[in-house]
Amino acid sequence: MAMTMSQKRNTFSAFRYFILTIWLLIVAFPMFWMVGTSFKPDKEWFAWPPVYITENATVRNYLIVWANINEYTKADGAHIDEKTGELSQYTQSLQRPWVALRNSTIIAGIATTLAVLFGGVLAYGVSRHNIISEGKMFQLLMLRMVPPIVLIAPISLWYRQIGLLDTITGLVLLYFLTSLPYAVWMAKSFIDEVPREMEQAAEILGASRWRTIWEIVLPLVRSGLVATFLFILILTWSEYLLALLLSKSEVLTLPVELSKYQGSTEGRVYGRQAALSVGITIPLIFVGLIIRKHLARGFSFGMVRR
Amino acid sequence: MSRIELTDLRKEFGSVVAVKDLNLTIEDGEFIVLVGPSGCGKTTTLRMIAGFEDPTAGEIKLDGTVVNDLEPRDRDLGMVFQSHALFPHKNVADNIVFGLRMKNVGKEEQLQKLHEVSDLVRISHLLTKMPAQCSGGESQRIALARTLVTEPSNFLLDEPLSSLDAKLRRELRAECDRLHAELQKTFVYVTHDQEEAMTLADRIVVMDQGVIVQMGSPIDIYSDPVSYFVADFFGNPAMNLIPGEFVKNGSGIEFKSDQFNVPLNEKFSSVPIGSGTFGIRPENVQVVSSNSDSNRKIGLVEPLGKDTLLYFETDSDRPFVAVVDGTENHTAGSPVELNFPQENIFLFDSNGDRIRA
Numbered sequence: 001m002a003m004t005m006s007q008k009r010n011t012f013s014a015f016r017y018f019i020l021t022i023w024l025l026i027v028a029f030p031m032f033w034m035v036g037t038s039f040k041p042d043k044e045w046f047a048w049p050p051v052y053i054t055e056n057a058t059v060r061n062y063l064i065v066w067a068n069i070n071e072y073t074k075a076d077g078a079h080i081d082e083k084t085g086e087l088s089q090y091t092q093s094l095q096r097p098w099v100a101l102r103n104s105t106i107i108a109g110i111a112t113t114l115a116v117l118f119g120g121v122l123a124y125g126v127s128r129h130n131i132i133s134e135g136k137m138f139q140l141l142m143l144r145m146v147p148p149i150v151l152i153a154p155i156s157l158w159y160r161q162i163g164l165l166d167t168i169t170g171l172v173l174l175y176f177l178t179s180l181p182y183a184v185w186m187a188k189s190f191i192d193e194v195p196r197e198m199e200q201a202a203e204i205l206g207a208s209r210w211r212t213i214w215e216i217v218l219p220l221v222r223s224g225l226v227a228t229f230l231f232i233l234i235l236t237w238s239e240y241l242l243a244l245l246l247s248k249s250e251v252l253t254l255p256v257e258l259s260k261y262q263g264s265t266e267g268r269v270y271g272r273q274a275a276l277s278v279g280i281t282i283p284l285i286f287v288g289l290i291i292r293k294h295l296a297r298g299f300s301f302g303m304v305r306r
Numbered sequence: 307m308s309r310i311e312l313t314d315l316r317k318e319f320g321s322v323v324a325v326k327d328l329n330l331t332i333e334d335g336e337f338i339v340l341v342g343p344s345g346c347g348k349t350t351t352l353r354m355i356a357g358f359e360d361p362t363a364g365e366i367k368l369d370g371t372v373v374n375d376l377e378p379r380d381r382d383l384g385m386v387f388q389s390h391a392l393f394p395h396k397n398v399a400d401n402i403v404f405g406l407r408m409k410n411v412g413k414e415e416q417l418q419k420l421h422e423v424s425d426l427v428r429i430s431h432l433l434t435k436m437p438a439q440c441s442g443g444e445s446q447r448i449a450l451a452r453t454l455v456t457e458p459s460n461f462l463l464d465e466p467l468s469s470l471d472a473k474l475r476r477e478l479r480a481e482c483d484r485l486h487a488e489l490q491k492t493f494v495y496v497t498h499d500q501e502e503a504m505t506l507a508d509r510i511v512v513m514d515q516g517v518i519v520q521m522g523s524p525i526d527i528y529s530d531p532v533s534y535f536v537a538d539f540f541g542n543p544a545m546n547l548i549p550g551e552f553v554k555n556g557s558g559i560e561f562k563s564d565q566f567n568v569p570l571n572e573k574f575s576s577v578p579i580g581s582g583t584f585g586i587r588p589e590n591v592q593v594v595s596s597n598s599d600s601n602r603k604i605g606l607v608e609p610l611g612k613d614t615l616l617y618f619e620t621d622s623d624r625p626f627v628a629v630v631d632g633t634e635n636h637t638a639g640s641p642v643e644l645n646f647p648q649e650n651i652f653l654f655d656s657n658g659d660r661i662r663a
Contacts, residue, residue, distance in 0.1 A: 197387045200391070204378045206405055207404075219395045220395060
């Protein structure tokens with residue numbers, strides 16, 4: 001018997017939720033695993049069958065990573081070397097998560113702010129006055145398609161000469177420039193959504209160009225710019241390759257710091273890495289929460305009827 | 307006192323000429339309607355007056371001063387857009403006082419004017435709402451109020467009603483008329499709707515392909531069109547326009563097409579022989595009931611109450627229409643004779659130009 005329209009719709013809807021649920025599980029699982037592992041005692045990191053939810057939850061990983069407290073007791077169920085009573089031999093002195101956090105905050109924060117600021121201004125010019133042609137706009141985006149590894153050698157040579165190697169300024173400049181194309185493209189798509197007539201209405205009512213941008217355009221694209229900001233922040237916050245190769249010891253960012261949690265005998269120290277990863281993720285979630293009002297609007301802009 | 311003079315105004319977009327050397331003087335207090343099909347250059351002309359488009363050549367004068375290089379805000383104009391262009395993030399009151407704020411009018415005066423103007427266009431109950439909460443008709447009233455409140459000498463209206471439904475359009479059309487009568491300001495109104503042009507205008511400017519085809523009062527345009535294009539554009543239902551040929555018939559001239567043969571009287575004796583178009587308005591067609599040997603039969607009867615429309619099939623894709631009094635009794639399929647009074651006949655040559663008697 002043929003299904004009625006509403007039955008069809010219900011079936012489709014159920015199917016959609018099924019797919020979305022599976023997708024959500026796939027996306028959420030690594031997060032769950034990261035948080036779970038960060039609370040696991042050492043011996044459960046590699047356990048087989050895997051421990052999904054630990055019964056011996058401990059904050060030791062956090063204490064070791066973030067507070068530099070490194071004492072092991074049998075009570076924690078840690079896997080302890082019989083002779084030395086130490087778990088690992090990784091060099092404690094090289095790990096400076098708080099410095100890395102500070103550096104990452106400064107570098108990603110400044111670079112992202114600059115990219116959105118300049119990107120927004122450029123995008124307005126492109127959208128309204130065609131200061132860059134369509135073709136040039138694509139070339140701008142193509143720049144970003146160049147694998148960073150290709151650029152590393154010339155940039156590090158050049159950086160060494162002008163003294164930008166291993167400096168915060170150097171990384172800020174590089175992140176700003178590499179994320180600018182994204183910023184221009186995203187901001188342009190939001191500015192394009194503001195009808196030209198709305199600006200003209202303001203102009204003919206007596207508003208100057210700046211007043212029009214400030215009072216009409218900016219409030220309407222604010223959500224879009226905030227979405228752009230978060231997108232670029234995530235990119236620069238988690239950038240690894242450039243940060244690794246353009247800094248030696250002074251300017252350490254969080255992703256680089258993360259790679260240092262490896263023991264010489266037991267390989268990756270997963271619990272510590274997970275604890276650091278949680279710390280790396282929390283600021284992003286925090287930023288996301290502060291601006292969540294704008295995000296829903298920013299990311300759905302253009303799809304809603306105004 | 308405010309007078310808009312356009313001299314040899316020209317606008318090119320790349321290789322496309324949107325407006326071709328246009329000359330037009332709009333008198334103070336006049337309600338002028340620029341009308342024509344889309345792409346005829348009417349909106350471009352309006353946007354040049356507003357200052358949103360720079361003319362390629364020619365002059366725009368307001369009150370005798372050339373304003374080509376003035377910013378839109380320095381031209382003493384108000385403009386209402388097709389899309390209303392309300393600011394979606396400001397409430398209705400803030401939308402309306404925007405222009406006053408930009409001109410640094412004091413808070414108290416702002417409030418006073420806000421209430422005056424919202425009474426004038428009857429939107430006082432909407433002031434605290436956001437534009438998204440207002441209907442299309444309300445939005446257009448708000449847009450009008452926002453423009454009115456700054457008291458410009460000239461109002462430019464770019465198809466302000468075309469996004470509204472028919473009933474609202476009629477209502478707001480009357481509103482525009484009332485406002486013009488009350489304010490005594492110059493209105494330049496752009497539309498593609500001939501009915502709006504007919505009902506609103508003191509003077510209609512008909513445009514086609516960047517040039518002015520005809521200018522005049524609505525009744526002039528209707529009763530004395532200069533070309534096939536104008537004749538076809540104005541009137542609802544549209545004028546019957548039948549392609550055919552003018553041929554010699556004894557001492558006189560006759561119009562011949564597959565379905566109509568109309569002898570023309572002596573006042574048309576100078577009509578050039580050759581192909582052309584015969585035109586007559588539906589209301590001027592005389593329908594006479596005939597005995598069954600007439601081969602002309604009514605195709606469709608459309609009673610509208612006061613009038614009844616009779617449709618006759620033709621070879622071309624548009625039917626021949628006659629308007630008769632609603633009290634007359636006609637049925638589809640019944641045979642009739644059609645008479646065309648000579649004084650109501652319009653003839654056009656093969657270029658579409660009017661052939662005058």
